[in-house]
Amino acid sequence: MKQIQALRGFTDLYPREKALQRFVFSAFREVARQFGFEEYDGPIVEPVSLYANKSSEELLEKQTFQIKPRGEDDQWILRPEMTPTLARMVAGKSKELIFPLRYFNIGPRFRYEAPQKGRSREFWQTDFDILGSNSVLSDAEILVAAISILKKLGFTDDEFEVQLNSRLVLQEKLLEIGVRQEQIGEALRNIDRMDKSEVELDDSVKKLIDSSITAEDDPYFKELFQYLKEYGVDKLCSINLRVVRGLDYYTGLVFEIKKKNATGRVTLLGGGRYANLISNFNEKSEIAGVGFAVSDTALLSYLSEKNKLPNTSSKSTRVLVTVFNAESVTVSIQITNALRSSGVSAELYPEIDKKLDKQLKYADRNNIPYVLIIGPEEVENKTYKLKNLKTQEQEAISKEELVKKLA
């Protein structure tokens, strides 16, 4: 007998869980529609060279799934994130694409690490990016799109907050307190890892990142908050110099949306600005961008925590059409057909030899609201019994009336 569980760190999504995932995806798609983001997609398998650069060596060696394909020189990888694929795609058509682009993707990503609660080896992530614009206004648009996702899912203003920072501003401040230019990268990495590991920060750095600064302290933040105010979301946002994000390619805005008044894993979404998306592909042109990534599981677990999971049913079926015997089944088929043609979600019970009781139980356990009973008598009279499983009421109904009622 074979192993019946999914591999550790991988997840089986039965219809109920898939429906919840689709509920979150539909919020992503609705925000994308409202903001004019276009969906793209790329391969799950990429050459390892796509990710290779000094800073992510650790990520590559320890944290990715690699494939050594027979007869190929290259080493391949299951994509751990989407941005390098996006960069490759944009670089490949930079002459034809119409900038600024607004792109989004929903798809699986993979990371090789010890599976733990809330951290899967395979996880779906959604990336939103605005490419080819370097303006503070596009930073604001991205922040507002991210906030709109939380709102669309039903979170209220007191349930989440946006903590933002600018790596550019922070770098300036680090230089001011005496950190040397060549140490900036390491300093940022240490700040990012501060809470996770035993990194010791210099007292001066610690003091800096714990200092509270307001939008008035810096022209960038000032402009950004002016926009955020017009969007009506400034109250949800605050500046936090501790927020730097883990990815090396961020160069300006960095931000996280966090659970409010919560402990444990509080980050729901994160993103930032990068100066040149396609630097690895094309030395001549530069494409700046700003974006964020968000996973359905973080949002679903917070929805659950707040008792906000929707009552989505994975079964669309409005009516179960029952079957009685080899003669009456022809009418059951015809009526099922007519319902479906009118756009009604209808199931034909596929086992003629099963008793009506069993068919009713099937409908009941699947939360199907109506059952249409078709036996020899009903066929004879061309009038069928429609049973409402919630009220237990039953009415006699013709085929035409039925289609009209349920369509």
Added chain:
Amino acid sequence: MKQIQALRGFTDLYPREKALQRFVFSAFREVARQFGFEEYDGPIVEPVSLYANKSSEELLEKQTFQIKPRGEDDQWILRPEMTPTLARMVAGKSKELIFPLRYFNIGPRFRYEAPQKGRSREFWQTDFDILGSNSVLSDAEILVAAISILKKLGFTDDEFEVQLNSRLVLQEKLLEIGVRQEQIGEALRNIDRMDKSEVELDDSVKKLIDSSITAEDDPYFKELFQYLKEYGVDKLCSINLRVVRGLDYYTGLVFEIKKKNATGRVTLLGGGRYANLISNFNEKSEIAGVGFAVSDTALLSYLSEKNKLPNTSSKSTRVLVTVFNAESVTVSIQITNALRSSGVSAELYPEIDKKLDKQLKYADRNNIPYVLIIGPEEVENKTYKLKNLKTQEQEAISKEELVKKLA
């Protein structure tokens, strides 16, 4: 500089192509809704043991992507098909699930073979299955669901045909002409490969599979065609003893939907019945099923061949709100916000220093139907210029009128 193309056999989907894929997926989902199929999902990575059995050794060794994870005993695989995952999931909850199940999945699959036209190493496939029913009626439901997908996509009755067979019937006929029981498996494989390779079939087998049989010749076909007639699809279906399908687990109905009057790769969709989905997991219980798999690319290329590709736009944006300067931008933001809150897909042009001409060109090239022009004069008068890019007509409009007009 890094390689700018996707790996051979893998595909970048820019928004236009992704929109076409989503168009096909929406047909799958609409048929699933009408027939009451529930969506499930499973891991892209599975243990190799999930697929291991005598008959698919060739598939496994030569045709799959395998991963040897550090620190794990097992060998892992990128799933080449969905059925083994489905079997594992159903076996894992066979006590709680409510049979018969109607399940579908849309997701990527992987096969390791030389990339060629129309055969990718990564491809999306959609599986529909009815599980826990062994009836001819569920065979009919599956066939009709498959046919409904083709119809939903706009194919007419003279553009496709269903060729079906029963492995059970064929086996009986093979035994009748003297093929021994233990040679049946090989005979089926040879019939399946007949057109692809230089397999030599016995003359008696050749004669058998080329013989034309009608629904009246066998009780199974007779019952099936009675149902198909009630569904109104019998004229689209014919029996063809050459159709056996490549997968070993089929035990009854096997079928293919093919392009009509076409040459080359003509199969659009294939499926069949299997006697026991969970035999590898649970020796005590049996779950029969019937299903099919279909890929978006085969359907899209046939849509293209027939000039039926829809005019789907990947940009949802109804109106581009322009920006003029640091003062007027606040009004641009407020109006964009109001439009989005009313459900209108609206983009704010994110670069204040770009001339109006450039902003109009952006809208035009992206097929955005309207542009809202907001300059100092418009802000002053609280009346904005709405330009229809198709007619080139321009009207003065207030914020309230605008929202009303576009919502």
